[in-house]
Amino acid sequence: MRQTSTVRPGPESAQRIEEPGAPIAFRNVSHNFIHGKRAVLVLEEFDLEIGASEFVSIVGPSGCGKTTALSMAGGLERPRHGRVLLDGRPCDGTSDDVAFMFARDALLPWRRVRRNVELGMEVRRVPAxxxxxxxxEWLRRVRLEEFADSDVLHLSQGMRQRVAIARTLVQSPRVVLMDEPFAALDAQTRANQQQEFARLWEAERPTVVFVTHDLEEAILLSDRVVLMAARPGRIVADLRIDLPRPRTQEMRTQSPDFAGYLETLSGRLREEVAAAEERRQAEGERA
Structure with a gap:
């Protein structure tokens, strides 16, 4: 098991991002939002580089800026300070090369299964x-071909999520941004969907940025797990996961390396939560 510390990028890495091997980069990003009459710092000196075909999970305490960082990677939000780059260029808006997947499947209830999968292609004016x-083809790959003409309201939650996966990947995105996509599922369905998505990702290998609160999920799926500090968010650990693929649910209980990664991340996360609580108490005393 090998742990990799976060390294602040210098001039060499700023040039390296121009190469195809590093499609996503955050460069010294800081960001705040206005809450009432005061500015709340969400991200501070956030530096991260994600290589082509990497699966990187971002974990951390609630409110540390994980979703904000994901939104910036997708061009939905711009940083107050610093740069977010997609293929070496400023990420100033959404891109056809980038797809999103969220906790809610957001399927359109008036469309049947196949028509939901086709939605993004319709927007791009792909011929019928x-x-x-x-x-x-993608309904076959997610094992739902017999439900192509079914009403989505009649599908189980797990089946709906597989439709959402097909809708996301059918456009062959180079980058997939996922914000707790399996959080709403029960434990067994969630485990099944993790395995299903891992199988599809290994075949296609898009770059994935995956936000989750579940450390075991992050370890099971990822090439790297990035741990963020409590707000203001910054990277405090960048752990490379050297587990063989394809990975299985049995690794959770049978792999000593898996247990070691979990212990490392759990310990660091507890430290960050405790530090955040101390800061809140100190701020309360000053107030």
Whole structure:
């Protein structure tokens, strides 16, 4: 098991991002938002580089800025300070190369399964025959081909999430941004969806940035797990996960390395939560 500390990027890494091997980079990003009459610092000196085809999970205490960072990577939000780069260029808006997936599947109830999968392709004006061919191929890959003409309201939550996965990946995005996509599922369904998505990712290998509160989920799926400090968010650990693929749920209980990664991340996370509580108490006393 090998732990990799976060390294602040210098001039060499700023040039390296221009190469195809590093599609996403945060450069000294700080960001705040206005709460009432005061500015709340969400991210501070946030530096992160994610390579092509990497699966990187971001974990940390609630409110540390994980989702804010994800939104910036997708061009939905701009940092107050610093730069977010996509393929070496400022990420100033959404891109056809980037897809999102969230905790809620956001399927359209008036569309049947196949039509939901086709939605993004319709927006891009893909011809109808090609849309149908690609949608049917992805429904086969997520093992839902027999439900192509079904009403989405009649599907189980796990099946709906598989439709959402197909809708996300059917457009062959180079980057997939995921914000707790399995959080709303029960434990067994969640485990099944983790395995299903890992299988599909290993075949396609898009770059994935995955936000989760579940440390075991992060270890099971990821090449790296990045731990953020409590607000203001910054990176305090960057752990490379050297577990063989394909990975299985049995690794949670049978792999000593898995247990070691979990112990490391759990310990650091407890430290961050405790430090955040101390800061809150100190601020309360000063007030």
């Amino acid at each position: 025959a090609e849309r149908r061919r690609r949608a049917d």
